[in-house]
Amino acid sequence: MTRFFALLVAAAILPWAAVAEETADAIGDPTRGTKIYSKCSGCHLVGPNATDRIGPHLNGIFGRAAGAHEGYRYSKSMTRAGNDGLVWDLETLDAYLENPRALVSGTRMSFRGLKQAQDRADVLAYLRTYSDNPANIPEAEPTARKHEVELTPEILAIVGDPEYGEYLSSECTTCHQSDGGDDGIPSIVYWPEEDFVVAMHAYKRKLRPHPVMQMMAGRLSDEEIAALAAYFGRLAN
Amino acid sequence: MTINRRGFIGAGLAVTASLSAPAVFAQNARPKVVVIGGGAGGATAARYIAKDSKGAIDVTLVEPTRTYYTCFFSNLYMGGFRTLESIAHSYGTLASEYGINVVHDWAVGIDRDARTVSLAGGNTLNYDRLILSPGIDFVDGAVPGWDINAQNAMPHAYKAGSQSELLKAQIEAMPQGGTFAMVAPPNPYRCPPGPYERVSMVAHMLKRDNPTAKIIVADPKPKFSKMALFQEGWANHYEGMVDWIGSDFGGGNVSVNPDAMTVTIDGEETKVDVCNVIPAMKAGRICEMAGITEGNWAPVNGHTMQSRMDENIHVLGDATNQGDMPKSGFSANSQAKVAAMAVRGALLGSKVFPAKFSNTCWSLIGTDDGVKVGATYAATDEKIAKVDGFISATGEDAALRKTTYEESIGWYEGITSDMFG
Numbered sequence: 001m002t003r004f005f006a007l008l009v010a011a012a013i014l015p016w017a018a019v020a021e022e023t024a025d026a027i028g029d030p031t032r033g034t035k036i037y038s039k040c041s042g043c044h045l046v047g048p049n050a051t052d053r054i055g056p057h058l059n060g061i062f063g064r065a066a067g068a069h070e071g072y073r074y075s076k077s078m079t080r081a082g083n084d085g086l087v088w089d090l091e092t093l094d095a096y097l098e099n100p101r102a103l104v105s106g107t108r109m110s111f112r113g114l115k116q117a118q119d120r121a122d123v124l125a126y127l128r129t130y131s132d133n134p135a136n137i138p139e140a141e142p143t144a145r146k147h148e149v150e151l152t153p154e155i156l157a158i159v160g161d162p163e164y165g166e167y168l169s170s171e172c173t174t175c176h177q178s179d180g181g182d183d184g185i186p187s188i189v190y191w192p193e194e195d196f197v198v199a200m201h202a203y204k205r206k207l208r209p210h211p212v213m214q215m216m217a218g219r220l221s222d223e224e225i226a227a228l229a230a231y232f233g234r235l236a237n
Numbered sequence: 238m239t240i241n242r243r244g245f246i247g248a249g250l251a252v253t254a255s256l257s258a259p260a261v262f263a264q265n266a267r268p269k270v271v272v273i274g275g276g277a278g279g280a281t282a283a284r285y286i287a288k289d290s291k292g293a294i295d296v297t298l299v300e301p302t303r304t305y306y307t308c309f310f311s312n313l314y315m316g317g318f319r320t321l322e323s324i325a326h327s328y329g330t331l332a333s334e335y336g337i338n339v340v341h342d343w344a345v346g347i348d349r350d351a352r353t354v355s356l357a358g359g360n361t362l363n364y365d366r367l368i369l370s371p372g373i374d375f376v377d378g379a380v381p382g383w384d385i386n387a388q389n390a391m392p393h394a395y396k397a398g399s400q401s402e403l404l405k406a407q408i409e410a411m412p413q414g415g416t417f418a419m420v421a422p423p424n425p426y427r428c429p430p431g432p433y434e435r436v437s438m439v440a441h442m443l444k445r446d447n448p449t450a451k452i453i454v455a456d457p458k459p460k461f462s463k464m465a466l467f468q469e470g471w472a473n474h475y476e477g478m479v480d481w482i483g484s485d486f487g488g489g490n491v492s493v494n495p496d497a498m499t500v501t502i503d504g505e506e507t508k509v510d511v512c513n514v515i516p517a518m519k520a521g522r523i524c525e526m527a528g529i530t531e532g533n534w535a536p537v538n539g540h541t542m543q544s545r546m547d548e549n550i551h552v553l554g555d556a557t558n559q560g561d562m563p564k565s566g567f568s569a570n571s572q573a574k575v576a577a578m579a580v581r582g583a584l585l586g587s588k589v590f591p592a593k594f595s596n597t598c599w600s601l602i603g604t605d606d607g608v609k610v611g612a613t614y615a616a617t618d619e620k621i622a623k624v625d626g627f628i629s630a631t632g633e634d635a636a637l638r639k640t641t642y643e644e645s646i647g648w649y650e651g652i653t654s655d656m657f658g
């Protein structure tokens with residue numbers, strides 16, 4: 001994360017024109033990225049004549065809305081994220097590749113994620129060479145980015161207080177049914193605590209696009225998120 | 238030695254105290270909470286107090302009707318997206334699973350000194366804390382020519398149930414090319430986007446069954462909630478059908494004649510086929526009877542939802558004057574949880590966390606075209622103050638609007654199970 005942040009800062013101080021033309025090299029090392037891409041290639045093709053395999057092809061992924069490649073059947077969760085306005089840019093791709101479920105809880109991409117920031121940067125640099133419309137790349141506007149909290153191991157290690165979580169949860173159950181019903185609004189009960197925490201922080205950091213959840217998560221402290229994760233994780237009927 | 242002696246004195250005191258009867262019986266008995274009104278605020282508060290006190294508080298819910306029709310989604314019923322049964326709820330689970338004593342009666346008087354509530358049926362209930370969530374009543378004389386006796390000729394449909402059914406039947410019976418008029422209410426009122434969602438749903442139905450019909454809205458306000466979104470939607474779905482006359486164009490200068498079925502807007506009389514009059518509102522009448530109103534509403538302290546005039550009474554929902562929150566079911570539900578926590582804290586000494594509130598109001602403009610507006614709030618000493626908010630944007634794509642509509646369906650399931658168990 002730290003390294004990624006440094007990267008964004010670097011992008012921010014480049015003159016506008018250079019940013020708009022941001023090349024693969026500015027993201028990472030595309031040659032090294034080719035190797036890392038072998039972790040993806042079993043499921044995703046990229047390049048001329050690429051077709052959909054287990055996952056959709058990744059040509060032109062930068063600037064594309066999530067779950068928007070026609071003809072490919074995405075998970076419900078990915079489709080919803082796309083409808084909500086999740087667009088693939090440097091920042092959201094980085095978050096998705098780091099931990100796919102943090103960004104899209106119910107994603108069908110069964111991939112554990114690339115934990116090293118450098119690996120992600122390099123593979124994204126490689127993919128960037130197959131996205132040819134720089135004008136469409138949202139990361140061309142670095143000022144539009146929000147960097148609030150970084151999700152550190154310390155935050156993930158916080159032990160939540162379920163009693164506090166129970167009180168806080170009453171604000172959630174107006175929308176999320178406590179019995180796990182999920183029509184229209186996803187279920188949030190019985191989740192592994194860590195998945196819950198990363199999802200909430202992804203809203204808080206505005207990586208996940210949904211305005212209601214950004215607002216709800218935005219005013220929760222790290223302890224409150226942990227308390228909610230503990231409470232909902234344990235909610236037994 | 239000393240310890241023994243103290244112990245003895247202590248026990249002696251307890252004996253003496255218990256001999257001086259009733260006061261002590263009251264202390265040992267379970268504390269009593271009476272909730273008046275089984276709607277969005279009252280049902281939620283009763284359920285949360287009963288649930289979280291695990292039987293340590295005796296909760297009585299007073300509500301005259303056996304079936305509560307939610308106002309939320311009653312517009313969707315009007316537009317043919319919901320049935321009436323799908324917005325009907327009963328109190329069975331609150332009684333059987335939460336041990337709430339549900340009394341189907343009207344509260345007709347409150348004695349704040351004796352801490353009693355009298356019921357139309359003749360009974361009297363004692364309380365340690367009283368929660369009032371009676372919703373709204375209409376201000377007499379707000380729309381010249383209309384009073385509550387005219388509600389069959391010109392329905393308000395602003396309390397759901399038979400009024401909603403009546404209005405829908407009248408719209409269905411309109412002659413081809415007929416006119417539907419709405420008299421919209423002045424601020425503040427229940428559900429700010431409600432009248433405009435209704436206009437959308439009426440237009441939806443008329444477009445299908447009666448496409449040459451017209452809709453006139455006389456509005457005492459220059460602008461309204463989600464105005465840009467509604468106007469965009471009306472232009473997209475119902476072009477040329479909706480004539481909204483705001484206060485800048487005389488929409489506030491309106492009177493009606495229920496016998497002749499005419500509406501006069503800024504001096505111009507029009508014969509109409511259906512007229513939906515939504516008059517100015519005030520707190521449910523029982524608040525006035527309890528003497529806890531100031532102007533039309535009951536002022537409350539946002540930290541606990543206690544009445545500013547009586548700390549043994551908490552007021553919720555539409556009846557309150559609390560600050561920045563809109564009068565909505567979502568708000569009432571949110572306030573109920575804060576009040577429930579405060580009541581448990583006061584009566585049982587349980588932990589009290591800082592008050593937090595939120596609201597989101599969805600509206601349906603046409604098929605799969607949902608929009609929303611929402612905010613979070615916190616209590617200050619003066620009021621409940623807005624912290625952060627959002628609103629749907631104009632020009633959003635169809636997929637997002639459909640997702641938004643689907644969310645509202647999820648929310649309806651969520652809030653109604655949060656209210657009724």
Ligand SMILES: Cc1cc2nc3c(=O)[nH]c(=O)nc-3n(C[C@H](O)[C@H](O)[C@H](O)COP(=O)(O)OP(=O)(O)OC[C@H]3O[C@@H](n4cnc5c(N)ncnc54)[C@H](O)[C@@H]3O)c2cc1C
Nearest residue numbers: 274276277278308309344371372428554555565566567569
């Ligand atoms: C058309 C329409 C659409 C709406 N759409 C939405 C929406 O989409 N989302 C949203 O959040 N809100 C919506 N609302 C607003 C919402 O319905 C109200 O804000 C909400 O019901 C307020 O809750 P309450 O507890 O204050 O009152 P209510 O829910 O009205 O409950 C009051 C209850 O008190 C009872 N009562 C009254 N007086 C007495 C008495 N003396 N003794 C005993 N019982 C009494 C009544 O019978 C009633 O059941 C809408 C409203 C309308 C009219």
